[in-house]
Amino acid sequence: GGTACVVTGQPFDTAKVKMQTFPNMYKGLVDCFVKTYKQVGFRGFYKGTTPALVANIAENSVLFMCYGFCQQIVRRIVGVDRKTKLSDLQNAAAGSFASAFATLVLCPTELVKCRLQAMHEMQLSGKIIQGQNTVWSVVKGVIQKDGPLGFYRGLSSTLLREVPGYFFFFGGYELSRTFFASGRSKDELGPIPLLLSGGFGGSCLWIAVYPVDCIKSRIQVLSMAGKQAGFMGTFVTVVRTEGVLALYSGLTPTMIRAFVANGALFLAYEYSRKLMMKQIDSY
Numbered sequence: 001g002g003t004a005c006v007v008t009g010q011p012f013d014t015a016k017v018k019m020q021t022f023p024n025m026y027k028g029l030v031d032c033f034v035k036t037y038k039q040v041g042f043r044g045f046y047k048g049t050t051p052a053l054v055a056n057i058a059e060n061s062v063l064f065m066c067y068g069f070c071q072q073i074v075r076r077i078v079g080v081d082r083k084t085k086l087s088d089l090q091n092a093a094a095g096s097f098a099s100a101f102a103t104l105v106l107c108p109t110e111l112v113k114c115r116l117q118a119m120h121e122m123q124l125s126g127k128i129i130q131g132q133n134t135v136w137s138v139v140k141g142v143i144q145k146d147g148p149l150g151f152y153r154g155l156s157s158t159l160l161r162e163v164p165g166y167f168f169f170f171g172g173y174e175l176s177r178t179f180f181a182s183g184r185s186k187d188e189l190g191p192i193p194l195l196l197s198g199g200f201g202g203s204c205l206w207i208a209v210y211p212v213d214c215i216k217s218r219i220q221v222l223s224m225a226g227k228q229a230g231f232m233g234t235f236v237t238v239v240r241t242e243g244v245l246a247l248y249s250g251l252t253p254t255m256i257r258a259f260v261a262n263g264a265l266f267l268a269y270e271y272s273r274k275l276m277m278k279q280i281d282s283y
Contacts, residue, residue: 013254051110091170096170
């Protein structure tokens with residue numbers, strides 16, 4: 001599921017991070033795509049793909065594992081049998097709980113991904129000198145400058161994004177599946193309803209938490225150039241100097257990516273889960 005998400009959505013995610021961190025460099029999505037292609041080439045859209053793959057595979061593995069575990073916790077809280085089907089709202093709460101665990105594996109890899117994606121802009125703006133634009137060079141730079149804890153820059157803003165965001169993510173997904181099922185079992189849904197449900201869930205997530213993600217990207221990228229203010233300090237500075245709309249820089253590529261990538265994520269997740277369950281049942 002995580003792999004499907006990255007392969008389909010990486011170019012839009014790259015544009016998102018560039019536009020969030022350096023909004024004055026780009027007039028819009030098309031301008032960002034054109035300039036990136038002219039300056040770096042097609043590979044520029046896939047900068048940070050390796051850490052993005054690690055991030056998404058790790059995050060979604062932990063997320064969906066903990067999702068099932070957190071569903072059992074929700075069942076205990078509401079006092080129902082462990083085999084009882086949860087409501088869409090209860091599933092949303094379970095997803096929100098699960099995201100807190102996923103954040104711990106997501107934050108370090110996402111920091112490396114974001115820095116790779118915005119490295120060219122950091123060099124153009126003079127914030128850093130020319131350096132090697134590789135995963136290892138970024139990892140080595142973080143360890144040398146800040147130590148292992150440096151990988152958790154932006155952890156609080158990542159948590160602020162993930163916990164409420166995944167409430168809307170799983171809530172939107174389950175609500176959409178309920179709509180398409182129309183009284184039937186959700187497990188009987190075909191690929192198109194699953195794609196649309198996943199896309200709807202992803203769109204709900206990003207609409208709800210986009211300004212928080214914008215601040216997170218800034219903290220993780222700009223801290224390359226030196227000490228960066230925390231979440232509230234960065235938030236206040238952006239609003240004062242650039243205005244509220246700066247918090248929504250890169251929203252267009254994010255919404256396109258959210259629908260396409262999360263549709264692919266849930267489709268791959270549901271079908272791989274069914275395949276594995278069949279394998280288990282055959283034993």
